[in-house]
Amino acid sequence: MASFVDLVFILVVVIDLFLLASSRLGAAIRTVAIQGALLAALPLLLVGEGHHLGHALLLAGGALAIKGAFIPWLMFRAIREASIRREMEPIVGFVPSMVLGGVGVALAFAFSSRLPLPSAGAHAFLVPTALSTVWAGLLLVVTRKKAVSQVLGFLVLENGVYVFGLLLSDVMPVMVEAGVLLDLFAAVFVMGIVMFHINREFSSLDTEKLSALKD
């Protein structure tokens, strides 16, 4: 069981690196969906004596429905309507951004070994996975030009935050966790609407075109 949890955490980090190196949007969306599904399994795998099983089930179900199914479906619709396949010219190339991602993973592991964890029962990989996923998400948002890639980056960032939140599932009230899922949903939904308008206005989802406003 423990090795299985390790595997999930490692896969999540590998997916971060894969996304940083991937230019095909369809594959990237599918990978984010897989990451979402893996993360949905985590609350069940990490359930300990202090947790409520019902609560974990609820969280896992919600995460699977939203991260694993609904949002990827929304994103696929967006690229189909805009008929785009690839992220052509990212601001930072694929290899450099993957290297940066790798550096982030190393730093995340180095840092988290120094941060004191108040609750002793936490899994050793949890904090580094969360921090490196947040870092990968930030990199994706900042270095990509296509609106779809930027939204995917935001999703990865939110995934990282979600992993961190698992550390607190016995401390935080349910309402806040529900808020997390709800906000993720709402944010991407609104972003989806804006993407639709960008596509209609410019016949492209390239945010390079959004450059009329500057000083």
Next chain:
Amino acid sequence: MLFVIVAPLALAVVALAIPSNRRRPVALLAGALVHAAGIAVLFGAPPPARAGAWLAFDPLAKVALLTTTALFVAAAVYAQGYLARRDDRDNRIFVGGLLFLLSAMTTVALSQHLGLSWVAIEATTLASAPLIYFNHNARSLEATWKYLLICSLGIALALLGTFFLALSGAGPGGPRSLLLEDLLAAGPSLSRPWVRAAFVFLLVGYGTKMGLAPLHSWKPDAYGEAPGLLGALLAGGLTNFAFLAIVRVFQVTRAAGDEAFARDALVGLGLLSIGLAAVFVVGQRDFKRMLAYSSVEHMGILALGVGLGGAAAGGAFFHSMNNGLTKGVLFLTAGNIHRAFGAKTTDEVRGAARRLPVSGPLFLAGFLAITGSPPFSPFFSEFAILNGAFGEGRFVVGGLFLALLAVIFVGMATTVLAVVQGDPGDAPPVPNSGDSWLTAAPPFALMALVLLLGLFLPEGLRDLFGAAARLVGGRWE
């Protein structure tokens, strides 16, 4: 207390259901008035403080809500005139969104639970993003996208910061709670490294929302492209609530014994914001973008005031009110000028005082007020902050602050005078765009309020600013 949150929300639903484009703005006015009445009742009969309550009417909430409710009433009256002229646009989302925004902002102010605060701040982002796209053109779309993406990133980092804070109190014997009173009571028993990490992430996250440099990059675009009415509510209202959230986190950091670090961070970001605004205000031809940089500047002043502490903290809370009201004047009149000329750069706009005999001079007066000219109230609050800086022995910070204010005054004066003075001459007149009662009276009333607060500050308000300042270890002089 729940009433002032639920009433605007209910009216937002009503507004979404009203079929008539012309009648819908009335719901906005109703929402503003009901909210103002609710706040008045809360001031008249303050609800008793209960232990463990998620909502409380504390001094921070009082300052922020007093400013915003005045601003919102003015904006709602203005909206009656503005939206009647913009009958070409469907205002369903706009009116509903504004009321939803009011409800979310009120929640931020009253919330004593940092998780709830986070949800409410996220709600303000989602409520305001579609409103920036009101004009449905390529430029406003670009502004909306940047606003949504940058603020969402900020809000995600703020969530991580909130988690860090929860973790800091999750140890054995910790409060295991995100309620402000529990965290403050736990004080030094919170885990220091996590509190510091939480402060950094929350400052970055909510600082993005507040528009502190270098996280301000959405601001000129959003304020430049949004209708003046929305600019007034974002720059004068919403930013104050992000500031309030940062102040709450600062309270916790201070209680946990990491005060010096947090103060340095606030002073640093504050000065950086003022300095960056000074760079971009000089030579700025687009007067709405100029106002956005002015907003970056004043957010910097607020952070600086709280960071310096002492008498500067009292000045900062006074300044949050003055800045809110004056930004209302500036954005509403800027909206009028923009509409009357169909342009918003000094290349095309001149002689606003002639074409708009009320809005033009008001824009000038608002500029004088916001740059700290006596006898308007921002002069007194900026003076209090400066005084506080010298009182704390921070002469370099105080001197820098004064020098940057002078640069900004000159930079803004060039643009504002170019807009207001002269002869409109060959600039083509736009039909149905002159000053009317509904579009000119609200900024006028706000301007009168700013002048009044400068000439005479009621005892009750002094006490309020003092009480708010004491929460962050400052005082009112």
